[in-house]
Amino acid sequence: xxxxxxxxxxxTKANSGKEWLLVDAENxxxxxxxxxxxxxLRGKHKxxxxxxxxxxxxxxxxxxxxxxxxxxKLTDKEYIRYTGYPxxxxxASPKEWLNSKPEAILEHAIHGMLPKGRLGRQLNTNIRIFAxxxxxxEAQQPKKVDLSKIK
Numbered sequence: 828x829x830x831x832x833x834x835x836x837x838x839t840k841a842n843s844g845k846e847w848l849l850v851d852a853e854n855x856x857x858x859x860x861x862x863x864x865x866x867x868l869r870g871k872h873k874x875x876x877x878x879x880x881x882x883x884x885x886x887x888x889x890x891x892x893x894x895x896x897x898x899x900k901l902t903d904k905e906y907i908r909y910t911g912y913p914x915x916x917x918x919a920s921p922k923e924w925l926n927s928k929p930e931a932i933l934e935h936a937i938h939g940m941l942p943k944g945r946l947g948r949q950l951n952t953n954i955r956i957f958a959x960x961x962x963x964x965e966a967q968q969p970k971k972v973d974l975s976k977i978k
Contacts, residue, residue: 838875838882847885849962849969852933853893857921860894861936863977868941868950872977881946885953887969892929892958896921906935930956 836842848867852860870876870883896904906919924932933956941947955964 836875838870838873838877838880840881842875843870843880843882844873844875845882845884847887847964847967847969848972850886850888850972850974851890852888853890855894855974856897857894857932857936860888860974861933861940863974864888864933864937864954865940866977867972868937868953879946881949881953883950883953885967886955887962887964887967888933888954888956889960889962890958891933891956892925894925894929894932901925929958 838844850860850864850867864886866872867886868883870881872884873882875882895901901921904921906921906924908917908919909915910917921932934954937954938947938951941950955962957963
């Protein structure tokens, strides 16, 4: 047996095989959708998954305004942010975000499921989220992904 023939293959920019994937978020539960998209962004669905490299796919999400929450999360969940000023803590519910900026719900959920640090910030640039079906990314020829087949 030749020991040199069994070298571990690490994904790099040259051989990562990045592709564009299209995900339809209609009637999908936010957390479950976010975990599957985070897995696609990381590249865990590929055989050459490398934990320290950006070897995942670019993901386009359409129909962001048609996601759903389970239970009473639509009214009871709170998104909290701080302006940086005294008394500047702001609260919002998913119902408010769905009316004003539905893309932010998925951005927030997916960002929380990616690694923190430089790699996570790089992976955040590989996602495009759109409200409605028009996405303007036809030039990338994205492949439609069926989320029910992803574990």
